[in-house]
Amino acid sequence: MSTAAAHTSPGSVPDVAEVFAFAQGEIRSATAELWPGARVELSAHIPSVTGYVHRIRVGGRELYAKHSFLGMSLVSVLRGVVGDWGEVRRAQAGYVHRSDALLQREAAQLRLLAGLGRPRVCEVAGLSRGVLFTAPVPGPTLAALLLRDPANTAGLLESVFAELHRLHRSRTAQRLAPTGAISERSVTATFQRKFNGISGQTYLSRLGAERCTEAERAEVTGLLRAVVARLHRMRPTALAPGQAVLTYGDLKPEHLVFPDGPSGRPVLIDPGLLRARASVDAAKLTSRTVLLLASARPGAAAVEHVVEGLRAFAEQRMRPMAPKAARSWLRELLIVWLMDTVNIVTTFLSAPAALPLPPRGRPLLERAVAVCTMADCISTALGSGMDAHSVWDTALAQAKAAAE
Template sequence: MSTLTLSTPRSPAPVPQIAEVFDFARAQIHQAAADLWPHADIRLGAHVPSITGYVTHLAVDERPLYAKYSYLGMSLVSLLRGAGGTWPQVREAQADYVRRPDALLAREYAQLQLLAQLDGPRACAAAGLERGVLFTVPAVGSTLGDLLLRTPAQTVPLLEGTFAELRPLYRTRTAGWLGPSGAIGERSVAATFARKFNGISGQTYLDRIGADRCPPAVRTEVAGRLRAVVARLRHARLVALQPALEVLTYGELKPEHVVFPDSGGERPLFIDPGLGRGRATSDAAKLISRIVLRLLIARSMPHAATQVLDGVDAFAQNRVALRSAKAARSWQREVLIFWMMDTTNLLSTVLSAPPGLPLNERTRALADRPLAACRLLDHASAAFLKQRDAPTAWHTALDTAREAIA
């Protein structure tokens, strides 16, 4: 007589814990600094909250530096959710990863060296790369994001000055300066969107949005609106983003990654590049996306926010005026699609972050108050598909942003 044996369900494998991930990164940073500067006094400083990698201040013989450490080239949010496996599996894979020439920070180090040889943009100096740790020299001054809120009437010249620096990247011949192994294409707006929201895994990802960060009613609205936005953007991307000439793009163009020296008159300095081959409109879109989110968060400054949005519109009209009517419509369509994709990418990452992961002030505010951004995306993406006229869709998106900020 046979007996039926009931197997006990296996518990899910433990995901890496924040403390062990951070402690290991700090140990690697200290050892890497000791290897590079064996006779120096090395002191690790405060952690800089980030959702992408571990970043910290440090001093090497009183010289201030930043140190950055990346796990397997993925974001900390993905790592802490188990995308790299258990902590022992991550440690084993990481030992091989940091030795690879195409590791994320090895490519960023090479990009900083490339930018140092060009006539623009001016990038922060790389101080060294060791054990998978990238050391950079701090950029001293005020970020573009801070200046926009402090001097909103200067929005147009600030944006024009930023893109004047990027102009050398957008020359057609520059696309060949960076080989496929040197580009950081996986962090482009379109690649990130495709990776997050592709197929069944994308639907599962959307189903889990906000599970640990949003009250039930908020989570229901967030998930519903983002699901509609993603469906629209997947359709819009197929319709509107036809093959086009690729140039070298900065990639990680955010308001906090452009630093203007406080002395005035000097060229801005760019940090944290993510150079890749793509459309120049993706840089403009990412910057606009992050500016609008920053304005949504700065709720106590509605007048300044309105001035900044007016400046963004004026800057965009300057771009359009330089093009033929057909090229102008294409520019506006592409910027709108990339803008909404980037906001969707960031919002979904922030809402998926484990509760204990330290967030900076901006991402924490976005995680605490996601509905304004979700509603903006929902209304703007619906209008974009409904209105075939690009200028009308552009102004609808800006008007929606103004209403959300007000």
């Protein structure tokens, strides 16, 4: 196994530089195995809090190379959840050979989706040594299009969900073996894992140590404790056997690309296929769209258009439903939206200062108080027994306020 020299002393947490150097070494070794003799150039590192991603050129072909440490977020690894650097390397040596390794499953999911033909997904170029290589997709992302043409929000979101129609059919769920799901990207499972018992309270108490002022930390952690407690009390109801569909699981505006422009079909990257309610996909996309607005702050008119587009999008989803089913769907969307927002904000807050954040990460942390205030207000309304449609109105108003 290719390795970087371990400089970390026993018992200390892994260092960002050595973790990155190790991942780069694995990428080089994987390319040598897949494309012997090809010239390899590592160009741009793509900041992420989950895995290590690098843009590379192999024999003149542009690719993305993704490396995952134990299927865990980089933040968890760098915070010492697995142990010191020696323990991480020893665990990783066995992990990359497992058939259920995260990127093994991601590659299998991309191939499954390519076979289905809808949704369109990026091409798998190769997989070796736990490194997944995919072909880049040219064109603007949904995030760029929302900020460029906010009045078209509803149409853009509809085009994404048109791609998911086949995936959301109940019989399609049978195409994915139980061991093929990527539960690591489940919003609810991540929330339960992060905020479970005493360890969850300890995690909350340490948030923002390297990312916020003391005053901001106190306010943010106070708000998050209240939100987490409310969400624990109103977990989504248990999934009945007949209600499960395949959800894409990891819809993010930055990971939805429109190679043929806004009127064409999007291409999706980074799947996290799960059996869940279809509301999960709508919730994840809603959450990340609102966080995009909070970090980009594109101005009142643009925010109004995007938020009203989210309203129209939700109404379109509920139109064929009976009133009771629509209320249940909307409540689930709101709960999963809040869980996802809490998940990603706390991941950014807990990231070591030396870890580069994605482009929207730092601006979002600067709005952490506003975003957590939004979550506090929405969860308070949800917990009060207010009708789901009234809570939805409150939530959209709070989303606008968070992006001011």
